[in-house]
Amino acid sequence: GQNIDQPTEMTATEGAIVQINCTYQTSGFNGLFWYQQHAGEAPTFLSYNVLDGLEEKGRFSSFLSRSKGYSYLLLKELQMKDSASYLCAVSSTDSWGKFQFGAGTQVVVTP
Amino acid sequence: DSGVTQTPKHLITATGQRVTLRCSPRSGDLSVYWYQQSLDQGLQFLIQYYNGEERAKGNILERFSAQQFPDLHSELNLSSLELGDSALYFCASSPRGLPAGGNTEAFFGQGTRLTVV
Numbered sequence: 400g401q402n403i404d405q406p407t408e409m410t411a412t413e414g415a416i417v418q419i420n421c422t423y424q425t426s427g428f429n430g431l432f433w434y435q436q437h438a439g440e441a442p443t444f445l446s447y448n449v450l451d452g453l454e455e456k457g458r459f460s461s462f463l464s465r466s467k468g469y470s471y472l473l474l475k476e477l478q479m480k481d482s483a484s485y486l487c488a489v490s491s492t493d494s495w496g497k498f499q500f501g502a503g504t505q506v507v508v509t510p
Numbered sequence: 511d512s513g514v515t516q517t518p519k520h521l522i523t524a525t526g527q528r529v530t531l532r533c534s535p536r537s538g539d540l541s542v543y544w545y546q547q548s549l550d551q552g553l554q555f556l557i558q559y560y561n562g563e564e565r566a567k568g569n570i571l572e573r574f575s576a577q578q579f580p581d582l583h584s585e586l587n588l589s590s591l592e593l594g595d596s597a598l599y600f601c602a603s604s605p606r607g608l609p610a611g612g613n614t615e616a617f618f619g620q621g622t623r624l625t626v627v
Contacts, residue, residue, distance in 0.1 A: 432616075439598070439623075440621075441512065441600060441618040442553070444615045447615055497555055497558070497566045498543055498555065498558070498602075498616055499555050500545075500553040501552065502551075502552035503552050
């Protein structure tokens with residue numbers, strides 16, 4: 400099985416930077432995904448990492464260390480609309496088809 | 511618009527009843543996933559189908575069942591409904607069954623909000 404851990408909630412100020420950590424335990428690792436979900440809406444894809452290192456996409460960046468079972472999502476220049484839940488998900492060859500998500504981190508952006 | 515269509519958007523039904531939720535994946539996607547999300551909870555993986563066959567099962571109750579048809583649309587059947595089954599039910603699709611390698615993320619539909627009264 401997979402264990403995916405993320406903090407429950409984080410609060411940050413508009414314009415600031417927030418880093419959301421995700422740790423996982425799995426064998427047959429085959430990729431880590433980050434999704435954003437606003438309350439009552441569908442999750443939307445943000446980023447994908449399969450190799451170690453940093454992937455940058457505008458204000459969002461995601462980092463992966465496979466040896467440490469660790470990833471983070473970095474949100475820069477926070478905007479009020481970034482208030483949402485951020486979900487970490489791991490794909491594994493040992494859990495074929497079980498595309499499972501962490502419980503999500505609720506980010507609250509304050510003025 | 512993700513290209514994944516779920517119907518109905520809202521459903522209110524009584525305890526003990528049976529409902530069917532429908533999902534049409536993105537054109538060409540072979541894999542369909544079903545998730546349950548209760549209020550303020552994370553996404554709970556229920557079941558995955560790939561090209562008509564069940565591929566993986568999560569914490570799906572015996573009262574729930576699903577299938578994927580030859581045209582690749584999928585249905586989730588929920589029976590003997592209880593108050594605790596009230597939740598958002600999401601369907602997602604991907605081109606191939608994860609893990610397939612590559613950036614084959616799953617695309618989510620807008621969900622069906624089920625309220626059991």
